[in-house]
Amino acid sequence: MLIDCHIHCGLGQFGGVRKTDIADDLLVPRMKEILEVYHKKGVQAVRDGGDASGIGINLRDISKDSDLIFKTPIRAFFKKGHYGDFLGDSVDNLKDGIKKMNRLIEQKPDFIKIILTGIMSFTEFGISGPVGFSKSECSEMIDHAHQKGLSVMVHANTPEGIMIALTSGADTIEHGYGINEDCLYAMRESGIIWVPTLAPFANIARCDDVSPMRKYKDVSEAYFRQHQSMVRKADAMGVNIALGSDSGATLVPLGQGTLDELGYLLDCGLTEEKLETIGKRVIDL
Numbered sequence: 001m002l003i004d005c006h007i008h009c010g011l012g013q014f015g016g017v018r019k020t021d022i023a024d025d026l027l028v029p030r031m032k033e034i035l036e037v038y039h040k041k042g043v044q045a046v047r048d049g050g051d052a053s054g055i056g057i058n059l060r061d062i063s064k065d066s067d068l069i070f071k072t073p074i075r076a077f078f079k080k081g082h083y084g085d086f087l088g089d090s091v092d093n094l095k096d097g098i099k100k101m102n103r104l105i106e107q108k109p110d111f112i113k114i115i116l117t118g119i120m121s122f123t124e125f126g127i128s129g130p131v132g133f134s135k136s137e138c139s140e141m142i143d144h145a146h147q148k149g150l151s152v153m154v155h156a157n158t159p160e161g162i163m164i165a166l167t168s169g170a171d172t173i174e175h176g177y178g179i180n181e182d183c184l185y186a187m188r189e190s191g192i193i194w195v196p197t198l199a200p201f202a203n204i205a206r207c208d209d210v211s212p213m214r215k216y217k218d219v220s221e222a223y224f225r226q227h228q229s230m231v232r233k234a235d236a237m238g239v240n241i242a243l244g245s246d247s248g249a250t251l252v253p254l255g256q257g258t259l260d261e262l263g264y265l266l267d268c269g270l271t272e273e274k275l276e277t278i279g280k281r282v283i284d285l
C-alpha cells in the first residue's frame with residue numbers, strides 16, 4: 001500500500017486547484033481527475049496539508065465514492081504576519097487560535113494542522129523564517145485539538161521549531177529542515193513520526209535548464225543532501241519516518257510527487273514495508 005502523508009490538493013500549477021480559481025461546475029470534474037491521477041500512480045491513501053480555500057473538504061466528499069482514502073485538515077493555522085497565508089487561517093493569539101479552531105471543527109477536519117515556522121530560504125542555504133507561535137501558544141493549541149479528539153500535524157523547520165513542536169505534543173512533524181542530532185534523539189524517545197518531505201528541494205535541484213527554478217538548483221541540492229543524510233541517520237536510530245511528498249509545491253506534481261518521494265526515501269535506506277507501516281499509522285491518527 002502506497003501512502004502519501006503530506007500533499008496539498010489545492011496548490012500548484014502541476015495539478016492542484018484552488019476553490020476560488022475554478023468555476024463551480026468544473027470543481028467536481030477536476031477533483032475526479034485528481035483521484036484518477038492517484039489511482040493511476042498506485043497511491044491508495046493521501047493526507048492533505050490544507051490550503052486557504054479549504055478545497056480538501058470537496059475532495060474528501062468526492063473521494064468517498066472512490067478507492068482513495070483522503071484525510072484533510074481543510075485549512076491550516078499560522079501566526080499572523082508569519083509564513084502560511086496561502087495555506088489557511090491567520091491566528092493573532094491563543095484566544096483567537098482556539099476560537100478559529102472551534103469554528104473549523106464544525107466543518108469536521110480529520111486532524112489539525114499548525115504552521116509553526118517559516119520555510120527555508122531558496123537563496124541562502126540554512127536561513128529560515130522565524131518561529132511563529134510561542135511554546136505556550138503551540139502547546140495549548142495542540143492540547144485543545146487533542147481534547148477535541150483530533151491529532152495535530154505541525155510544520156516545523158530548524159532545531160528550535162522542531163523542539164517546540166515535539167515538546168508541545170505534536171503527533172507528526174512535517175519537513176524538519178535543519179534538524180540536528182539532539183532533535184533526532186528526542187524524536188526517537190517520544191516515538192513521534194517525522195515526515196521529512198525531500199521532494200521539493202530534490203526536484204528543484206534536478207530541474208532542467210529552462211526551468212525558472214534553475215537559479216535555486218545549488219542551494220536546493222545542498223538542502224537535499226543535508227536532509228537525506230539526516231533521514232538516513234534517523235532511520236538507523238529507529239526514528240519513525242513517513243513518506244510525505246509535499247505535492248502541490250513547485251515542481252512536485254500531485255501523483256508523480258509521491259513516486260519521487262518514495263525514490264528519495266528508498267535511497268536513504270528505508271523500505272517500502274516500513275513506509276507502509278508508518279503511513280498507515282499516520283492515516284489513522
Ligand SMILES: [Zn+2]
Pocket residue numbers: 006007008049246
Ligand atoms: Zn506542505
